[in-house]
Amino acid sequence: MAAKPQYRGRFAPSPTGPLHMGSLLTALASYLHARSASGLWLLRIEDIDPPREVPGASDSILRSLEAHGLHWDESVLFQSTRLDAYAEALNTLKASGRLFPCSCTRATLGPGGSCLRRCKPGPDDPTALRIQLDESMGFEDQILGTQAPPGESGDLVLRRKDGLYAYALAVVVDDARQGVTHVVRGADLLPQTFAQLELLTLLHSPRPDYAHLPIVCDHRGTKLSKQAGAPAIDDKRALNNLRDALRLLRQPCADSPAATVDELLVQATADWDPRALARAAKEVLVYH
Ligand SMILES: [Zn+2]
Numbered sequence: 002m003a004a005k006p007q008y009r010g011r012f013a014p015s016p017t018g019p020l021h022m023g024s025l026l027t028a029l030a031s032y033l034h035a036r037s038a039s040g041l042w043l044l045r046i047e048d049i050d051p052p053r054e055v056p057g058a059s060d061s062i063l064r065s066l067e068a069h070g071l072h073w074d075e076s077v078l079f080q081s082t083r084l085d086a087y088a089e090a091l092n093t094l095k096a097s098g099r100l101f102p103c104s105c106t107r108a109t110l111g112p113g114g115s116c117l118r119r120c121k122p123g124p125d126d127p128t129a130l131r132i133q134l135d136e137s138m139g140f141e142d143q144i145l146g147t148q149a150p151p152g153e154s155g156d157l158v159l160r161r162k163d164g165l166y167a168y169a170l171a172v173v174v175d176d177a178r179q180g181v182t183h184v185v186r187g188a189d190l191l192p193q194t195f196a197q198l199e200l201l202t203l204l205h206s207p208r209p210d211y212a213h214l215p216i217v218c219d220h221r222g223t224k225l226s227k228q229a230g231a232p233a234i235d236d237k238r239a240l241n242n243l244r245d246a247l248r249l250l251r252q253p254c255a256d257s258p259a260a261t262v263d264e265l266l267v268q269a270t271a272d273w274d275p276r277a278l279a280r281a282a283k284e285v286l287v288y289h
Pocket residue numbers: 102103104105116117118119120
């Protein structure tokens with residue numbers, strides 16, 4: 002029997018703003034999940050959407066992670082350097098016969114944002130490149146348990162009309178490139194997992210294990226996000242921020258007497274208990 006590959010986890014923020022408590026929680030949980038399995042923790046900056054990027058955000062995210070003791074392994078992978086790999090993946094996917102051009106506008110798309118090959122682009126029309134998917138593969142989420150597929154097929158943009166590659170394509174190509182064995186991320190991305198599993202299969206890439214974390218909301222019940230104006234975390238309060246994140250993750254060591262971020266992380270790694278999180282998975286985590 003082949004030896005199990007070493008655990009390779011990752012954190013993959015997009016540089017659309019500084020880290021906030023929601024993204025710190027994802028970074029911390031993926032870090033602890035990896036370190037508690039003696040695994041590597043990799044970093045990827047998802048900078049493939051220049052119009053949404055905020056200047057300086059990549060640097061600010063890297064600085065915040067370091068201030069919080071979340072040191073990554075290997076060199077940071079910037080998606081902006083990976084355009085050739087995405088083009089190559091599209092070529093591989095062409096062989097499946099499922100790619101098609103789409104000239105739909107937001108107004109003409111069907112339910113769930115699918116085109117369903119209803120548009121008939123003319124030769125000069127700007128088109129996106131879509132793939133038809135079955136979305137028939139379920140998976141076992143390490144926190145949320147068995148996830149049945151949605152039971153309806155659809156299609157997905159892989160390259161946008163403006164020529165930019167879509168997240169769905171880049172994420173699977175780069176998880177494969179970085180040899181990621183475990184994906185720990187927010188539950189808002191869970192619905193996209195079925196399509197990503199299918200893309201991985203079509204690209205002959207291995208399936209990682211997935212664990213989706215509860216979403217962190219503010220006191221009004223709004224998900225903390227850069228778009229909703231979640232405040233940046235203050236790096237000078239790193240130890241307190243980690244304690245807050247550990248509390249949200251239901252980890253007992255949040256109140257330990259550790260005096261430094263490194264001390265706290267060593268203890269949090271030793272005590273990491275994803276089952277405590279599984280019990281909280283159906284709740285909304287509130288941070289204020
Ligand atoms: Zn269309």
